[in-house]
Amino acid sequence: xxxxxxxxxxxxxxxxxxxxxxxxxxxxxxxxxxxxxxxxxxxxxxxxxxxxxxxxxxxxxxxxxxxxxxxxxxxxxxxxxxxxxxxxxxxxxxxxxxxxxxxxxxxxxxxxxxxxxxxxxxxxxxxxxxxxxxxxxxxxxxxxxxxxxxxxxxxxxxxxxxxxxxxxxxxxxxxxxxxxxxxxxxxxxxxxxxxxxxxxxxxxxxxxxxxxxxxxxxxxxxxxxxxxxxxxxxxxxxxxxxxxxxxxxxxxxxxxxxxxxxxxxxxxxxxxxxxxxxxxxxxxxxxxxxxxxxxxxxxxxxxxxxxxxxxxxxxxxxxxxxxxxxxxxxxxxxxxxxxxxxxxx
Amino acid sequence: xxxxxxxxxxxxxxxxxxxxxxxxxxxxxxxxxxxxxxxxxxxxxxxxxxxxxxxxxxxxxxxxxxxxxxxxxxxxxxxxxxxxxxxxxxxxxxxxxxxxxxxxxxxxxxxxxxxxxxxxxxxxxxxxxxxxxxxxxxxxxxxxxxxxxxxxxxxxxxxxxxxxxxxxxxxxxxxxxxxxxxxxxxxxxxxxxxxxxxxxxxxxxxxxxxxxxxxxxxxxxxxxxxxxxxxxxxxxxxxxxxxxxxxxxxxxxxxxxxxxxxxxxxxxxxxxxxxxxxxxxxxxxxxxxxxxxxxxxxxxxxxxxxxxxxxxxxxxxxxxxxxxxxxxxx
Numbered sequence: 071x072x073x074x075x076x077x078x079x080x081x082x083x084x085x086x087x088x089x090x091x092x093x094x095x096x097x098x099x100x101x102x103x104x105x106x107x108x109x110x111x112x113x114x115x116x117x118x119x120x121x122x123x124x125x126x127x128x129x130x131x132x133x134x135x136x137x138x139x140x141x142x143x144x145x146x147x148x149x150x151x152x153x154x155x156x157x158x159x160x161x162x163x164x165x166x167x168x169x170x171x172x173x174x175x176x177x178x179x180x181x182x183x184x185x186x187x188x189x190x191x192x193x194x195x196x197x198x199x200x201x202x203x204x205x206x207x208x209x210x211x212x213x214x215x216x217x218x219x220x221x222x223x224x225x226x227x228x229x230x231x232x233x234x235x236x237x238x239x240x241x242x243x244x245x246x247x248x249x250x251x252x253x254x255x256x257x258x259x260x261x262x263x264x265x266x267x268x269x270x271x272x273x274x275x276x277x278x279x280x281x282x283x284x285x286x287x288x289x290x291x292x293x294x295x296x297x298x299x300x301x302x303x304x305x306x307x308x309x310x311x312x313x314x315x316x317x318x319x320x321x322x323x324x325x326x327x328x329x330x331x332x333x334x335x336x337x338x339x340x341x342x343x344x345x346x347x348x349x350x351x352x353x354x355x356x357x358x359x360x361x362x363x364x365x366x367x368x369x370x371x372x373x374x375x376x377x378x379x380x381x382x383x384x385x386x387x388x389x390x391x392x393x394x395x396x397x398x399x400x401x402x403x404x405x406x407x408x409x410x411x412x413x414x415x
Numbered sequence: 416x417x418x419x420x421x422x423x424x425x426x427x428x429x430x431x432x433x434x435x436x437x438x439x440x441x442x443x444x445x446x447x448x449x450x451x452x453x454x455x456x457x458x459x460x461x462x463x464x465x466x467x468x469x470x471x472x473x474x475x476x477x478x479x480x481x482x483x484x485x486x487x488x489x490x491x492x493x494x495x496x497x498x499x500x501x502x503x504x505x506x507x508x509x510x511x512x513x514x515x516x517x518x519x520x521x522x523x524x525x526x527x528x529x530x531x532x533x534x535x536x537x538x539x540x541x542x543x544x545x546x547x548x549x550x551x552x553x554x555x556x557x558x559x560x561x562x563x564x565x566x567x568x569x570x571x572x573x574x575x576x577x578x579x580x581x582x583x584x585x586x587x588x589x590x591x592x593x594x595x596x597x598x599x600x601x602x603x604x605x606x607x608x609x610x611x612x613x614x615x616x617x618x619x620x621x622x623x624x625x626x627x628x629x630x631x632x633x634x635x636x637x638x639x640x641x642x643x644x645x646x647x648x649x650x651x652x653x654x655x656x657x658x659x660x661x662x663x664x665x666x667x668x669x670x671x672x673x674x675x676x677x678x679x680x681x682x683x684x685x686x687x688x689x690x691x692x693x694x695x696x697x698x699x700x701x702x703x704x705x706x707x708x709x710x711x712x713x714x715x716x717x718x719x720x721x722x723x724x725x726x727x728x729x730x731x732x733x734x735x736x737x738x739x740x741x742x743x744x745x
Contacts, residue, residue, distance in 0.1 A: 158546070213733050216490065216546055217676075217686050221733070224673055225726025231719035341550060354544055386561030386665075393554035397537070400548065404541040 096351040096358075100366040103349070107373045115380045128256045131376065139372035140250075140260035141166070141319035141336075145343040146350070146364040147271055148315030151308045153347050155287045156356030157208060157215040159309060162316045162343055164226025165200045166336025169193040169320035171230040174239040174330035177246050186246055190321060197317020198310055200226065205306030223340070230332035240329040250325030260322050267315065272361055284308065288356030345392060346371055348399055436683035436736060437691075440698045447705045455712045461588040467704040469590060472597035473498065473652040473659065474703070477671060478678040478696035479604045480648025485679050486608070487641045488621040488688030489545040493534065493552035494649040495671035497527055499664065500556040501653025506568035506663025509575070516574040523650050530556065531646020535639035553672070560665030567664035570657060578658040593655040600651065601697055608693040617641060621688030677729050678703055685736055702728070 111118040111131070121130035145162050152159045176189035200222060207218035241247075252259040275281035286294040287301050295301045319339070324330045348354060349370055350363025371392070378388050401407050452459030468475070477494050484491045501523045508514040508522070534552045538545050570576075582589035608614040616637045619627040628634045656667060680686060681702050682695025706724050710716045 207730075207733075211734055211737050213737060214686055217680070217729075217733055220673065220676065221726050221730045224677070224729065225723050228719040228722030228726065232717070232723065236717060236719060341554070344547070344550070348547070354547055384561070384565070386558060386565060389554045389558030390562065391558075393551045393558060396547070396551035396554070400543050400551070401537065401541050404543055406541045 096360055097363055097366070100350050100363050100370065104366055104370050104373065107370060107377060111373070111377055111380070115377070118380075123256065126256060127253045131380070133258065135369070135372050135376050136261055137258040138376070139368050140258070140264050141322050142339065142342055142346060142372060143264045143365055143368040144267060144315045144319040144322070145339055146346040146368045147267060147361060148312030149340075149343040149347050150350070150352055150359050150361055150364040151271075151275075151284060152215075152312045153344070153352055153354060154284050154356060154359035155305055155308050156291065157305065157308065158344070159204060159219045159312045160216060160340045160344075161200065161204060161219040161222035161226055162312070162319075162340035163336040163338060164223050164230070165197050165313050165316040166320035166323060166339055167230040167330075167332050168200065168226050168233075169197045169317035170324035170330040170335045171233050171239060171332050172196045173246075173321050174241050174324050175233060177241050177243050178239075181243070186243070190249075193321060194314065194317050197313045197320070200317075201310035201313025202306065204313065205309035208309060209302040209305040227332060234330065234332050236332070238329050238331045241324070242328075246325055247328060248325070250322040250327075260326070263318065263322065267318065268361065268365065271311075275361065285357055285359070288359070342371055343368075345396055348396065348403075351403075353403065354400075434683075434692070436732065437695050437698065439735070440681055440683055440695065440702060444698055444702050444705060447702065447709065451705070451709050451712065458708075458712055461586060463708065465585075465588045465590055465594070467701055467708060468594040468597070470659075470707075471700050471704045472591065472593040473655040473668075474671065474674055474678065475597040475696060475700045476600050476648050476655060477652040478675045478682070478700050479601055479693060480645035480652075481672075481675040482679050482682070482684055482691070482693045482696045483604070483608070483617055483641050484545075484645045485676070485684050485686060486621045486688055486691060486693075487617045487638060488624065489538070489638070489641065490549065490676070490686075491531070491534075491642060491645045491649075492546060492549040492672045493530075493556055494645065494652070494675055495668040495673075496553045496556035496560070497530060497646060497649035498653040498656055498668035498671055499560050499666070501527060501650040502657040502660070502663040502667050503560045503563045503568070503665060504663070505575075505654060505657050506570050507563050509570055509572045510568055516572055520654055523654060524647055527650020527653070528643045528647040531649070532639050532643035534646070535642030538642065539635045539638045557665060563665075564663075565665065567662050567666075570661045570663065575658055575661060579661055591658075593658045596651075596655060600648070601694070604693045604696075613637070613640065618689055621690070623689070674703060674725075677725055680736075681728055681732050686733070 108118075115131070118131050121128060121132065123129070145166070149159060149162065170193075173189055173193035176184055176192055177186060204219050204222060207213045207221070208215050211218075248259055249263070250260055254262055275284070283294070283299055283304055286297070286299060287304055291301055316336070316339075320336060323335055346367035347359075347364045349367035350360055350365070352359040352363060374391065374395075375385075375388055378391070379385060448459065448464070457463075477498065481491055481494060504526065505519050505523050508519045509516065514522075530552065534548050537543060538548050578592050581592050583592065583595060608617065616627070616632050619630065619632055620634055620637050620641075624634055627637075652671075653668070657663060660667065678696055678699030679691075680699070682691070682697070682699030684691025684695055703725065706728075707721055710718065710720055710724075
């Protein structure tokens, strides 16, 4: 109430308020950032928006960015729900490595060791198990999320390396490459995977009570439990969902590079996913989340990376830029900053 | 009846005592060394134990800093990259700018403390979660390494080389100067944590920030100092690492933050803050080092077993902490 009163006091007339009302929409800032980045590209990178059809496929920088952002978008979707319940999952990269390794090992050479559908189901199953492990630790044993997922983050990559004996597993089975490198209706197939997962998640969150429940747990877990929500089941589900998304991302990556590298697959993907979620306007304090925002966040990160590459800036600058973006976004999100801003306005 | 009741109460007091997990870690360490000595000939020599200290001196210093942060209820994910940045800055200043080594070390330590302090200030002023701020700090420090140089820079400064090659004889074995510095840091840290007002403030803030503020403690100052201390320790760890490796490289110390957190947890400090001993960092680091040494002595086990064992240990200790924490609250 108090905050709203001050806000009204800042705006002198109702008309002006109406004009700036759309600026208050949570998606304006991430979208603005994305558009600004694209504008930079449009001016500085020749032929950035150029699209052409070659052999029935759409080619161009934009398609490339979308394709490369696919694993990150998947990871960010799962991470959004976890962060919405006040949690965090830093084992995403390890799950990517594990599921990628399992799928590569089960499919193996040019003739698959087992039917591909079964192999993919098995690696998704491994990811689900990982999620269940995280969920039980957080919701059952009530460990802090960052510590609970730290365990899998450390051990998961070790397990993946144990499976492959430290080697990079190469896949030669052609149909598997379609998943991460194929084209459907002229567009990369991975985009359809992302779109399907996004649609299902959006439906679950918007058309069922799940979204409301997740928000309730994020705003006040105790109140949610007292109100009769099964918070433990809900939190477990969120971690299982996050790992499933990471598992899918792992399969996309493995299929795209035609091999599984237990050491480097999905390295630091959890950080990029957290960054994407934060950029998209989801509050790290839980409760307030936006799936669309996270997708935009993932696109911002990938566009930033592509921009840095195509501008000829050393790619190492990328990390510095990313970190400064995180600092700026986090500080501007904090209520203390808004208070300071209001006072000075 | 009453005798049984006293007995159970006695047992609860024993397992619930603050030093219980720390004791478990020490027993674990002794057991691991014992098993190692029984299975592998030559394992149980004084020098093997000294080597644990020599090889993990940088980790011990970092774990001490991390111990303060965790005691104060925070977490610092940037320590590994601050270590890398410190090796990088030292290497560049020594090799390309030809600064005297003492000035280089002083500057690096100052920069580390400022870096940590700045993160602490952001965490406190804007009430942000420590892990996201230090995560950004981790990116920033790693990125800055690559801005200095993508390649590894070899250090051939005589002082650094001397530090790396000197052997200080003690009790028939020898320690490196780095290990001795690490032990001194540990002693100073124990004094700081248990015998000064700052130490008591750290425990109070970690126990309950609100009560600490109501008691009139300067919470902001304590938090900034704690992160500055962690940054200082991380850069000192970097200097020790530079002594050890004689190079500066942006990929140095990857995952060190996780090792340091694991060492602190295994050493018996509660991750929720306010509970534990700084000395636990030593037993935690030695347990991690002993796992690596055991796996190296075995020869048939691959290095990734280290990760799996560390993960399993982390799991066991977290669950034990959780179970005992719940009981003591009841």
